[in-house]
Amino acid sequence: MNATIAQVVTAATGWSSAQFQVQLRPPLTIQSNNLYDVMGPGPRLIAKEYLNKDELPAAPTREFLSLQLLAPYNIAPQPRFFDLAEGPIVLYEFMNGEMWPEQSPTPAMLTGLAESWLTMRRLGSDGLWASRGLETLPQIVVNTGKRLQTYLEWAEGQIGVTTAFAAESRHLLQRAATAHEKLTARPILHYFCRSDPRFANLIHRPDGRVGMVDWEDAGLHDPAYAIAGFFGHANQEHLLTATDRAVFMAAYRAGLAADEDPELPARVALYERLLSVAWLALLLGAGCNRPDQRDWQVHHMPVNAKLHRFRARALSDSYAEFEQKLMTLEPIPFFPT
Structure with missing residues (x-):
């Protein structure tokens, strides 16, 4: 022992x-x-x-x-x-209950999650502490730029890897920077939030509530960031649809006062743009450090397929546009296959 x-x-x-x-x-x-x-x-x-x-x-x-x-x-x-x-x-x-499965959640599950997040929001902010995500947010654009540059330098010396992404990467980094600037220019009220949105940390409780585990990153943050993080996380973004997002947002906003946080949807969209570029850069940077990327899968998906999804997200301003770009964007061979 x-x-x-x-x-x-x-x-x-x-x-x-x-x-x-x-x-x-x-x-x-x-x-x-x-x-x-x-x-x-x-x-x-x-x-x-x-x-x-x-x-x-x-x-x-x-x-x-x-x-x-x-x-x-x-x-x-x-x-x-x-x-x-x-x-x-x-x-x-x-905590008794069942971990959320790796499949598309039901409307009841999403509504239950929204209700649990509303419970946290109602705690206010007095006397509470910053979340880890809020502490690291100022560096997200800088770190994203460094990771994109690391990948571009790596790609120059690789056989079978295109360098055509260089110009697009600059455009994406600018989109992320613009989103970050718009967010930081707004007065944002911070509430108690979780900072790790993976399904594996969500528990369907016997009483029907949605419970959560792993709270080491929790603290004050913008709830819009938490919402964007949940729907855009690499572990589960492929399991969540525009309909799922609409169900969650309707349940969450129904719990707010009529005039409370009218800019929430706009902030969610800006965080989604920022985080999609950040995820793309994070995976590209991580791939450079792997001795062989050929069999690399990101949550049961070949890495180039996952990167294609994040690239489409990063270039889009709505779910409808994202779904359209998934079908029409010419895939980029980011890593050898």
Whole structure:
């Protein structure tokens, strides 16, 4: 048994080491933490051990504060213990329910998600902290430009990779910069938001609510950013349609006052433009560091197909235009096949 985890469990529950078992869940390659199932005489617990020193102490602190903030609302795990002096470990109760499957969500699921996000919005902002996404947003255009340049320099020396993307990349970077400028010029009210929108972090609760796990990046941000991030994330953008987006937006806006946040749809569109270029650049930059891209798939899709989708998104100002460009854009062989 992991001695540090055992010490935290005992400190939180009063159980002796003979009263509980700790089992490590097999970690995914993208994880910067270890998750442990803790089985004892009380409710099933999860111990989350943070491994990346660059994330300390912010990540576990944000997670535990988020769980405490949301404890009354049944949309996040119940917090049990965190003391950095005992280690970068957050202990919370296992959240019953089913993880969202990797398939198109139903209207009821999307409506439930909108209701959970509205619950967070109603918490206001007084005394709360910035999300990780809000802290990093000012650098997104700079980082996107660097990644595009890295790819273009790499592509010049490759056989079977076109350099025709160079001019278009400048156009896309300008679109991203313009979107960012328009967003920063607007007065934006920040509310409590999640910053990791993947389906894997969404839980269909037994009472019908949509719960969420993994709160280490949560905090104050523009809800429009969270909405754009959910519908444009590389893990799931191919599973979400214009109809899905309309269902979610209708449910979310129905929970707002008649005159509340009238610019929300416009900001969502600007963030979608910004994030689509950022995702395109992120994947291009990541591909340059791979020894062989031929069998590389991004969430069960060949990388060039996924890049084609993000390129179409980045060049579009609406879902209708995106769907049209998917069909008409000449594909670019970004990486060898």
